[in-house]
Amino acid sequence: MSSKICLTGIKPTGMPHLGNYMGAIKPAIETANKGEFKGYYFIADYHSLITIHNGDQLRSDIREVAAAWLASGLDPKKVVLYKQSDIPEILELNWIINCFTAKGLMNRAHAYKAAVQTNTENGKDEDQGVNLGLFTYPILMAADILHINSDIVPVGEDQLQHIEIARDIASSFNHAYKKDFFKLPKAIVAEGENKLLPGLDGRKMSKSYNNHIPLLLPEKKLQKTINKIVTDSTGPEEPKDPNNSLIFDMYKFFSSNEEQEAFAKRFREGIGWGHAKAELFNVVNREVAPIRAEYDKLLADPGYIDTVLKDGADAVREVSSRQLAEIKKLIGVS
Incomplete structure (x- = not known):
């Protein structure tokens, strides 16, 4: 050292x-x-x-x-x-x-x-x-x-x-x-x-903007918070540009290159915003679930x-x- x-x-x-x-x-x-x-x-x-x-x-x-x-x-x-x-x-x-x-x-x-x-x-x-x-x-x-x-x-x-x-x-x-x-x-x-990492409204994630996602929310609250991400009115069947999507921007922080390629393909083929948010929740929760479990254990001691x-x-x-x-x-x- x-x-x-x-x-x-x-x-x-x-x-x-x-x-x-x-x-x-x-x-x-x-x-x-x-x-x-x-x-x-x-x-x-x-x-x-x-x-x-x-x-x-x-x-x-x-x-x-x-x-x-x-x-x-x-x-x-x-x-x-x-x-x-x-x-x-x-x-x-x-x-x-x-x-x-x-x-x-x-x-x-x-x-x-x-x-x-x-x-x-x-x-x-x-x-x-x-x-x-x-x-x-x-x-x-x-x-x-x-x-x-x-x-x-x-x-x-x-x-x-x-x-x-x-x-x-x-x-x-x-x-x-x-x-x-x-x-x-x-x-x-x-x-x-x-x-x-952007916040729920696309600006820098910050408590002062009230657009943040707390790190250690319980699963259901995490999913509800992610569902608040601002999206446009594009229909589920319409193609979407992954490079112009707040959901995809956030997804990139928590996923592998292979996962990003597959997710981008679904955007271009057409994906509903609800399904896109569900996919984002899955990768975020995968990252934070073990941290959440250890955090709860530590606060109990x-x-x-x-x-x-x-x-x-x-x-x-x-x-x-x-x-x-x-x-x-x-x-x-x-």
Whole structure:
């Protein structure tokens, strides 16, 4: 195994959807299980405090997302899975690197700029509803990355700015103490990031659009949800273009080349939308059924999930406590 550290953050926002699974969970687990890097996967529960202010909900979301990743094949014997809030060194480092971060850098952060723009467009004060958690979110993310001196961070294109900010903060710290203490983390954009699983209405699958398909729905609810996919009024006997079909687009994510060729042939010969949705359900359910079964089993044993997260936190703190001790010595507080 490489000595390089690969870090992945997982925000607990309840049950993931199929787009999360195909675009992030599945490829991340495949990468982790190859053992090419030291893999660290953390549940970013403190980040969730920006918007979630209900303790019971957050506790439930943390367990659900941990169970979903474990059920999807994340092996805690091969990678380290931990909860952000179990690592106090992250928050201590967060304050330290706050003191090396220019406010102007935060003014340019995408999430803050988007909130300001929305307020301005609606005739509100530009900072209405903006808490400091949202404003300084990229600094906490930098602390997540730097507390174990991560080498690479797989992200979507919308997160690239955060890695650049982490690099800027690390460079500022290194410059101040004339020492290459922090590595400059490198962003890795996952292959196929531009080929996202569409939602029920053809847009990118997203909870904010309410067009998503939850990953671990029971079979009957999964089928009912797939039946909501938007289609046109073409009759069952009429030929259809598979390359201009939302159902076929989604089918490709869960099927083999041979299955796609056979399905495309049925489109061109004429297939009813109900039958097409049934075929899509079959391949999706084939993929998620074993994950669903393992997920239900894990949620029935929350003690196991808690043990995995505690063991992960213990392993991480061996690294982060040494790192923080060196930082504190360097800055002069110990």
